[in-house]
Amino acid sequence: MSGFRTKLQGFALLALLLAPVTVQAEVLHIRLDKASTVAGQCQLVFVLENGTQAEFEQLQAEVVLLNRETRVLRLSLMDFQSLPANGLRVRSFNLPDLDCAEVGRVLFNAMGPCTPLEPRECTEALRVSSDTGIEVLK
16 A cells, blocks of 8 residues: 555656646736716726735826727826835726716826836836726737
8 A cells, every 4th residue: 555655646746746837927917997987087997906026116107098999088197106015006097078988998108107116127017907898008
C-alpha cells in the first residue's frame, strides 16, 4: 500500500509541476458602472479597483465622450482623486448639458498625472470595462 501512496504522491507532484502558472499582473481597473441623465446632466459613475502596490495620491484621466458615430461630444479631465494600494473606490461625474443617451463610447485618451507612477506606467496598467450600454476604450 505504501508503494501505491508514493506513486500517487509522485503523480500529484508531477501534475502540480506541469500545471500552467498564472501570474497576476498589476492592474488598475476602471469600470463604467452607471450612466444616467439627471436634471439635464449626464452622470457617469465609475468603480476603480487598484490591483497595484502603488497608492495613488492623484489620479487623473483625459476622457473623450463620443457619440455612436464616433463623433466627439466632449473632452473632459476627470479627477479620480486618491486611490489606496489594492483599494476600491467609486467616483461620480456630472456632465452638464449632456444626455447620456447620446454617449456611445468613453475613450480614456491619456492618463496623468497618476502620482506616484509615470503616465506611461499608469496607461500600461489600465484596464477598462463597462456594465452599461456605453463602450469604454483605452
